[in-house]
Amino acid sequence: EIVESARRLDASLVEYLVTERQLLAWVVTPAGAVHALKVDVTRERLAALTRSVRTALATAGQAGFRRSPALGSALRELDRLLVAPLAAWLPSSPAASLVVIPHGPLALVPFAALEDDSGRPLVERYTLSFAPAASVYQHTGDKLRAGTAGKRRALIVADPVPPPESGVERLPWAREEGRRVAERLRGTSVRILSGPDASEAAVKREAGGYSLLHFATHGLIAPDRPLASSLLLGAGGGDDGYLRADEVFDLDLSAELVVLSGCSTGLGQLTGDGIIGLTRAFIYAGTPSVVVSQWDVSDRATALLMDRFYAALQQGEPKGAALRAAQLATRRGFAHPALWAAFMLVGEPR
Structure with a gap:
């Protein structure tokens, strides 16, 4: 199964299994x-290193x-x-696709930011994408082949008015991000839902008719109840404004790509085969590729990264290569x- 996926994707796949001592x-x-x-390292050590990195990233703004x-x-x-222990078997070209299938605490590792001894981040060395399990590619391959026929259409959901009881402020740069994305998608039929129009009811009603969905809004994570993790939209029309993961599972999507440009949209409950949350919900709702963030992100840096991402897509770059180009470009302005390293592509890299 995994061999067939590597051949179909024309990618090198790396799958990890973390045991107590190896x-x-x-x-x-x-x-x-x-x-x-086999690498002699304990689960405890890997978890400690991951916590150290995540804490440093989460508190970077304070410093x-x-x-x-x-x-x-x-x-x-x-x-x-x-x-490093795998380097001899990995691609020699940065343009080659490398798919990482993490396990246990490694699901929280920001692989793109890992540095070799000369300080080069992994995203500079490889074109990265991720999967919660190798079996996902059986599902996403079918979805990719069944993709939307005809003219490309994009739905951009930006800067919704959060439900009053959420206590969450609107993202200052979200509307600008949505405008930039729309500008980059010239030649594509684009619909923008923003402000009061960016409601949960409107998204549920319209999302199934688009080949690309872009959400510039908050993601709320419920680690103990992963199916309650949600995208924050507007309330009304019988919906509360929280598009939960369990509601996403019930959507019938035809999008080839969903971009969740919000805070910590990639997180959920840590399980044996990866993260259950919004990412997996969108994949099983019919989306072969999902771009998500791993931690709370600066909306200003994200607006730049998304602008570069869509510019690369418009130039014909595959999804994984486009995200790599965007991260490297953002890194030049935001070191x-x-x-720059929060976003990851889950699912089909092309």
Whole structure:
């Protein structure tokens, strides 16, 4: 199954299994070769390194986005444990696709930001995408082949008015982000829902008719109840303004790509085969590729990243390559990984 996926995707797949005392890793090449490796590192150590990185990223704004030595040290150690031992089997070209299937605490690792001993982040070395489990590619491949026929249509949902009881403020740059995305999609039929029009009821009513969905809004994460994780939209029309993961599962989508440009939209409950939450909900609702964030993101840096992402897509770049180009471009203006490394592509890389 995983060998067939590697061939179809023309990608190298890396699958990890974290045990109490060892890390097991498999690399499957596009040609179908399978390599296996054991690394002597405990689950506790991997979890501690991941917590260290996530804490540094979450508090980066409080330090004025100055990089701490501890962050660099943890990113390099994770690279030495997770990437360096496999390097001989990984692609030699940065343009080649590398799919990462994490396990356990590795689901929270910001792989794009991992650094080798010379300080190069992983996103500079490979074109990355992710999957919660190898079996996902059986599902997404079918969805990709069944994609929307005819003219491309995009629905952009930006800067909704949050439900009053949510206590959440509107994102200052979300409307500007939506405008920039629409400008980049020239030649595509674009509909923008913003302000009071960006309601949950409107999204449920209209989302099924578009080949691309872009949400510039907050994501609210419920770690203990992953199916209650939600995108924050406007209330009305019989809906409360919280588009929950369990409601997304029930949507019938034909989009080839969904972009969740909000706070921590990629998170959910940590399980044996990855994160249950909004990401998986959109995939099983019919979307082969989902772009999500792993932590609370700066909306100003995100507006730049999304502008570059869609510019690359319009130039014909595959989804994974477009996200890589956008992250590298954003990194040039916002050097701290908290500002450019949050987003990941889950599902089909092309």
